[in-house]
Amino acid sequence: MKKDLKTWLAKGSATAAALLMTASAVAADGKTLGVSMPILAGPWYTAILYGVETKAEELGYEVVVLDAGGYSNIDRQLSQVQNLITQQVDAILVDPANPSAFNGVAREARGAGIPLIGVSSPIVASDVPPDGAVSSSHCTLGEMMADGAEAVLPEGGTIGVLAGPGGAFWAEERLRCFKENTADSGIEIVASLSTEQDVATALTTANDIIQRFPDVSMLYAADDTYGVGAARAVQQAGKCGEIKVLFAVLGEAAQDLMEQGCVDYVVAQKPVTIGAQSVDLADKLISGSAEHGAVRTISPVAVYPENLAEIDLTEIRQPKGWRPKN
Numbered sequence: 001m002k003k004d005l006k007t008w009l010a011k012g013s014a015t016a017a018a019l020l021m022t023a024s025a026v027a028a029d030g031k032t033l034g035v036s037m038p039i040l041a042g043p044w045y046t047a048i049l050y051g052v053e054t055k056a057e058e059l060g061y062e063v064v065v066l067d068a069g070g071y072s073n074i075d076r077q078l079s080q081v082q083n084l085i086t087q088q089v090d091a092i093l094v095d096p097a098n099p100s101a102f103n104g105v106a107r108e109a110r111g112a113g114i115p116l117i118g119v120s121s122p123i124v125a126s127d128v129p130p131d132g133a134v135s136s137s138h139c140t141l142g143e144m145m146a147d148g149a150e151a152v153l154p155e156g157g158t159i160g161v162l163a164g165p166g167g168a169f170w171a172e173e174r175l176r177c178f179k180e181n182t183a184d185s186g187i188e189i190v191a192s193l194s195t196e197q198d199v200a201t202a203l204t205t206a207n208d209i210i211q212r213f214p215d216v217s218m219l220y221a222a223d224d225t226y227g228v229g230a231a232r233a234v235q236q237a238g239k240c241g242e243i244k245v246l247f248a249v250l251g252e253a254a255q256d257l258m259e260q261g262c263v264d265y266v267v268a269q270k271p272v273t274i275g276a277q278s279v280d281l282a283d284k285l286i287s288g289s290a291e292h293g294a295v296r297t298i299s300p301v302a303v304y305p306e307n308l309a310e311i312d313l314t315e316i317r318q319p320k321g322w323r324p325k326n
Contacts, residue, residue, distance in 0.1 A: 032062045033282055034084035035119075038077055038097035038165075039197055040067040040324075042225045043251025043317070044271055048119065050318035051275025052093065053325065059283050064089060065324070070196055071097045071165035081105045084114075091115040091131075091282035098167040100126040115285040119278045120271070122295055123169055132285055134277040134296045136269050138170045141248050141300055142177030148265035148302060149178070149187055149218060152244045156186020157217025160209035162202055162230055164222030166194035171222040174248065178220065190216065195226075202229025210237055218264075221247035224254040227266070231257040250303055250316055258308055266303040270315035274298050 033056055037045055049065065056063050064084065068077035074097045084092050085108050092114055096102045099121070106125035109116045118124045118133030149159065164171025171194070179189070191209050195201045206219055206229055219234065221227035227247030231254075234243045240262040247254070250268035257263045277296050284290030303311055 031060055032064060032087075032089045033279065034081075034087070034089040034092040035063060035065045036068070036077055036081050036084065036092060036094040037066070037119075038068050038071045038073070038095060038168075040065070042197065042199075043253070044223060044225070044249050044269075046322075046324070047251075047271035047316065047318050048095075048275040049324045050322055051272040051277075052119075052279055053275075055276040055279035059279065061090070061279065061283070068097065071168055072196060074098055074101050078102065078105055082108065085109055085112050088112070089114065090286050091117060093117050093119045093278050093282060094124055095119045095121055096124050096169070097165070099123045099169050100167075103127045106130075115282060117278055117282050117285070120269075120274050121169060122297075129293055130295075131292055132281045132290065132294045132296075134274050134281055134298065136274070136298050136300050138173035139177040141267050141269070142174040142179075143181050144267045144300060144302055145174065145220065145246060145248065145265075146178045146181035146185075148246050148267065148304070149182055149220070150185050151304075152246065152264050153187060153217055156188070158188050158190045158213065158215070159218045159220050160206070160213060160216050161189055161192035162205055162209075162219065162221040162226040163192050163194045164226065165197050174222060175220075189220075197223075197225050199225055199229045199232075202226040203233050204229075206230040206233035207236075210234070210239070210243065216243060218244040218246055221245070223247060224249040224251045224266070227263065228253045228257065231262040235260070235262045248300070250311070250313075252317065252320075255308065258303070258305055261305070264304065267300050268303045268311070268316050269300045270298050272318065273315040 066080040102125035106128035115131040118130045122133045124130040219230040231245045244264040246265045248267045
């Protein structure tokens with residue numbers, strides 16, 4: 001079996017020499033998938049990569065993974081996608097930091113005959129349809145989070161929002177649909193802040209909201225990076241159960257905090273399945289057995305303390321202790 005090729009460009013620190021070495025290896029070894037992520041830190045991306053790696057190994061692909069180091073590094077992610085096109089990988093899996101910036105590279109990939117597949121984003125570029133995508137509906141996620149908010153706050157209440165990275169399609173779409181579906185519920189948003197995707201930053205943001213609005217009923221968080229920070233802020237304030245916490249994605253820390261009574265409702269996506277299905281779709285697009293523009297929708301599941309023990313985690317999380325290959 002061919003030795004796996006894995007190139008990690010953590011936070012844009014790779015040199016030109018490393019890129020040239022990767023390009024040579026790609027050309028020599030054949031079947032290769034490029035993966036471009038805005039950031040790799042956090043449980044969501046670890047689970048995505050577990051799905052990608054295991055399916056790629058099963059299908060005989062090597063994988064080149066590029067990390068832009070944060071949602072604010074849009075130019076870096078664009079440059080990394082261009083590098084993958086130059087390397088002539090067989091397909092590119094991408095979670096775009098901001099689809100409105102990706103029209104140029106999407107056209108470049110199409111011109112080079114390289115399928116571009118959205119991973120957890122049905123949109124790769126705002127004006128160029130993707131060759132394929134695997135994602136949950138982010139509007140559905142927002143609607144399910146609205147259902148959760150209404151279940152936890154049946155009489156209504158006030159909410160502080162940790163909205164996610166500014167300009168990120170998934171975060172904006174979730175919040176838009178959440179707002180639409182809580183409009184007549186007696187739920188009022190009193191604060192809404194966008195920040196970089198980082199637990200420590202989310203903790204600080206949540207602390208600020210709690211200090212400004214000590215009687216806030218709930219904290220909404222775009223995903224569990226923000227949600228874990230929010231829950232820890234509530235925990236530090238001694239208000240678990242008093243200030244409710246709602247978010248998407250169920251990582252290990254999120255589960256632990258729910259078991260401690262500091263998280264009340266999670267809409268859990270299935271990132272392992274999304275990663276694996278993205279590779280499967282890429283393989284079928286490469287072989288011509290999948291329809292151009294195919295979108296596979298992966299349904300999320302609502303998780304709360306009463307059903308937590310019954311949730312099948314195999315589609316949600318990588319095995320305990322698993323780490324991406326170096």
